[in-house]
Amino acid sequence: MRFVRLIIVILSVSLQTALGQLLVPSEKPDRTQQLQIERGYGMFMHFGVNTFTGDEWSDGTTPALKYNPSSLDCDQWVRVARDAGFRYVLLTTKHHDGFCLWDSKFTEYDVASSPVKTDVVGAVSKACKKYGVQFAIYYSLWDRHEPSYKDPDPQKYIDYMAHQLTELLTNYGPVCELWFDGGWDRKSENWGLERIYSLVKKLQPDCAVGINLTIVHKEGSGDAVLPDLMTENNKYFFQYFPSDFRLWDPKIAHKADKKQYLHLGKSYYLPFEHTICLSKEWTWFQKPNPRQPRDLDELEELFYWATDNDNILVINVPPDNTGRITETDANAVIALGQRLNIKKGKPLPRNGRFISLGTMSTAGSVYANDITGYGPQCAVDGGMQTRWASADTLTELVVNLKESDRFNKISIFEYQDEHKSKDPNDIFSNQRLNRIQTYAIDIWKDNSWQTIFTDNRPMGDCKVIRFPMYYRTAKIKLRILKATAPPSIYEFNVIDCEASK
């Protein structure tokens, strides 16, 4: 036993030595992470064979000939990103289907075999230089086309990846981030991650590496930790080591997100990168009939939420089958950037202070009387996966505040009923239907409730209420006057907006 333990120590030490300069136990960001946190805001772009078939995922059998943008304009993609204030563009160079957006020497399943042979990786990285936007790469570990992937020896496919990543990290200038996806299809030890990570760092020392579903409950397990639970340091473990940042697409981190995660007994600093869709319906690849962008208010609040606390946000803005970002999507993200007033070289804008966070709250009713699961505390806990759910349609939520705290903004993230698309190809898409139709906000003043806001339009994913002056109160009430089903609220945030300025 002592001998075995010694071997483990020796192995561990040699591993530390091999990766020593690469990922160091720390309680603060290293240079790569610091650069990533300062970037903070990127444009995710899903583009590939799926853009032409209406699929979200395909199995690697879609013919390369299907890839056929009628007026491919990668310059427009990055111009939109620049105009919108995005600081980097994150491109799906290869999705699970294995189709490559560049002419890879190691496969024929790429743009060079398609009707439109433009090297999209090249065109985007070139436009990034032109517009002063950084360039980042999404690359699927899982590959449903490449024959070596199915070889009993996992090294065969790891070699393939190493070759392709060498192409990507050598031929296209600086790459600020590498986003690996699909790790669930193999055991984590069968991806050659140490080798891949070392290769990346050798070719691009400042490139931040992340692997989707980074963190697990138990070391060596595959049970990923919801970002909502990541409110304690040194409680959870790496599934994929080494990684420079955490991912769980498309989840939203907790407001009290913590950064310390364990690997072999050491604690590492790891920021979280959020990946959300511009569309309300969570589609990643653009569909023939483009989906409705989220409302500006929701995008603004999600931006603040996701970039607060030294975390990062990428918003997916997929080009359509003509090879351009739609004007509708472009308008939405550019309008968002203008509203946020993002300035090049300046820190990203911040939201105000949440004076309601973690306060006492009560509700008219709770679904199935399940206080732990759906109690009113879930609406002010800072977690976007937990929610207060009521039992009645006409109900109310009361949140206690400190009367010394002022506020001038409220944001409410309402739970939505999701209905799957009727299109069988469209497995990820859904329609979101809100419940709350008419509602009021009251504050407790002079020993009675005083209404300060009413709305008779549907609440929706995220309602932002801006007051033209500050209020102070010991308690605030959301009063539901009309709803199509018992209301449910992810978060009810009472915000002091000048506090952070």
Place this chain on the structure above:
Amino acid sequence: MRFVRLIIVILSVSLQTALGQLLVPSEKPDRTQQLQIERGYGMFMHFGVNTFTGDEWSDGTTPALKYNPSSLDCDQWVRVARDAGFRYVLLTTKHHDGFCLWDSKFTEYDVASSPVKTDVVGAVSKACKKYGVQFAIYYSLWDRHEPSYKDPDPQKYIDYMAHQLTELLTNYGPVCELWFDGGWDRKSENWGLERIYSLVKKLQPDCAVGINLTIVHKEGSGDAVLPDLMTENNKYFFQYFPSDFRLWDPKIAHKADKKQYLHLGKSYYLPFEHTICLSKEWTWFQKPNPRQPRDLDELEELFYWATDNDNILVINVPPDNTGRITETDANAVIALGQRLNIKKGKPLPRNGRFISLGTMSTAGSVYANDITGYGPQCAVDGGMQTRWASADTLTELVVNLKESDRFNKISIFEYQDEHKSKDPNDIFSNQRLNRIQTYAIDIWKDNSWQTIFTDNRPMGDCKVIRFPMYYRTAKIKLRILKATAPPSIYEFNVIDCEASK
């Protein structure tokens, strides 16, 4: 006959002499009108016995005891007006019911006979001085309480009015405007208007006088002219002479509103004062269950529309039965003032140039094939009473533009179905239900239609679409994708927003 004619000429000349300095034929504003146009934006306040009964009009029998505000705070009214950027407050000193908001020596039907004896006219005019807001008076000609009103000799009641107006114009400092209502209940010659007008000008030379339904199609008739028709100079006539400005509550003037109106062969300059409700449901007196304020976008566009072209806007913000403006209403108008960025002593902000006004337009269908009544031209004619109405639910409107004109904003005023309130006391209130649920805006570019905006939320009274950049196109299309009934549009405005700045 010749003798009769001579007498008429002599009478006419003496009338001209008597009123000579008061109202002069002109093609430009006189001093009073110029001051009124520069003020431009006022807060209308309906308050009185009806505030406590839920009525819009009452017949003069409501006991004065009903008037009983629990915490009357006229200072708050004017503070809200000041905070919202209103430049004057227009108070209903006496509505059709005859109840007076001051202690009039000439009636007992006033606040002095009520449980709360505060002289509201005094308190408001005092607060106006304190907050630097001008003071204006609404006074109903029609009086359903005052006994002298029913006297066969019309002079009796004219004397009563003269006495009351002398009180109002003598005891409360400067009054910038006098708003007369209810003229329809007598022939215009039976109101003693020359006497009243002269009295007002003697006591308050700068006070602008207006009488609701000012303008008629034929001299001496009662057939009032819709403001939508007022697009030609010297075509229509005074019903009430003299008047300093035009009124037809609550109509909206035409975008090409003209200012010259005739009386006895002479042409006079007359601006138009718009009177609209803050609430979506057109209630003037506050109801026990306060109504939803209009959306900020609609208020902003109505502000621009109504104050453009040297016209004037008052928005009705009625105090509730506690004697205060509700926080909800206060928030709405203060937020509007902040968004408009109204500055004391500066000209009022302006909208951009309407590049769609009077252009050619086509529609997918027209209601009952009535092109004259409901054709697509009605949506770009600058008139808020005319509208395009379609025959189909899924239809479109195409508006031709000059390709040299740029735009970055669209505002759409959608027709609403009105449903009367179920409350029998609430005869003026209605619910407004919109028809268009999902829609897109396309522009013609490179020989095809390109979508630049989509929305899957109900359009409503006024949808404003702001683009983060300018577009230029030869034609623009509103495409309806979902509607609950055949859509109808009052105005579809394509606007170049920097043009006016």
